[in-house]
Amino acid sequence: MSHLTDEQLAAWLGGESSPQVKLHIESCAHCRSESRNLRDRISRYSIALRRQAAESQNSHLAGFLTPRQVIVQHRQRWAGAGVLALLLVLQTAWLIKPRPTSSTMRPVASAPAKAQPVDSMSDDELLEAVNTDLSREVPQALAPVSAITVARNTIAAATAGSTARSSSRTQGEQK
């Protein structure tokens, strides 16, 4: 009497065996013992692995994110990286931007430009006005004050010069 093959036993263990196999197992003590032993071992193995996988899962899937959450997280990271990159670019641009030097500064306008309504100015005129305004050493609104300060400094210098001359003259006479 031939016993069950590995394939037949595998089918029986998976619950997909034919009626002939079932009949054989009922009638053959050897195959019955073999199949029961295999079933017990596989059951024990499955239970052990399931238990260990469940324990592992409990400790390692605690922070599990759904795909939606993962995608949101990715987007937030990319957005953060983008903002950082933008800030870096802006900072670099600011650092390498040429600064106006004394040689490039235009002289202070001798007379304040006539105020012209912005609405009536063309783009070129507006740009020119802004450039002129920016190139002033002293803002237009403070120009009179600046002129007064310059005049006062000139007077003070002249006064100081004459005082020095008169004092030197007095010392000479005393000698």
Next chain:
Amino acid sequence: MEEILTVSVMSTAGWNAAEFDDIVREHQARIYRVLWCELHDDEAAATLTQDCFLKAYRARAEFRGEASVSTWLVRIAVNLARDYQRNRRQGFWRRLLKSNPHEADLATEMAVDKTPRADRALLAREQLQQTMDAVKTLSPQQQTVFHLRFLEEMSLEEIAAAMSVEVGTVKSHLSRAVNALRQQRNEP
């Protein structure tokens, strides 16, 4: 098996995000278990579980409902595990088996178990260890088939669909696994 049967097979593609969240909740444990049995690595199993659902979510429009959602997800998981193992390149399984946490657990349990029924427990553990040793002698693909069949209780057709092989190949792998178990039992 019952888990698969309870899963509704979507006839048309596409779930909305909330529906997909339900799918994740329903299949998360199984996918983790499949990956864990494949890799025997907690961290990798957790990461690949996340990757599996993310991949499925992105490809959800392509799901045609030809297989169950579960089979589809297992297929993605098995492919991810294969890629992962391939990327590890050298001796992944050998290194794993050298430091198999199952063995360590068993050794610890056996050492501390001094109850009157220790003999029976010891025998059971020895049998379990023998089964594990026998499974280790199988090729990775045979092990996957064995796990999907007896741990996940998937049908032959589902395993074939999940692993992109013929049903005959699945039967052959299972036959080889049973042979390994029998051979080991017969060893002195």
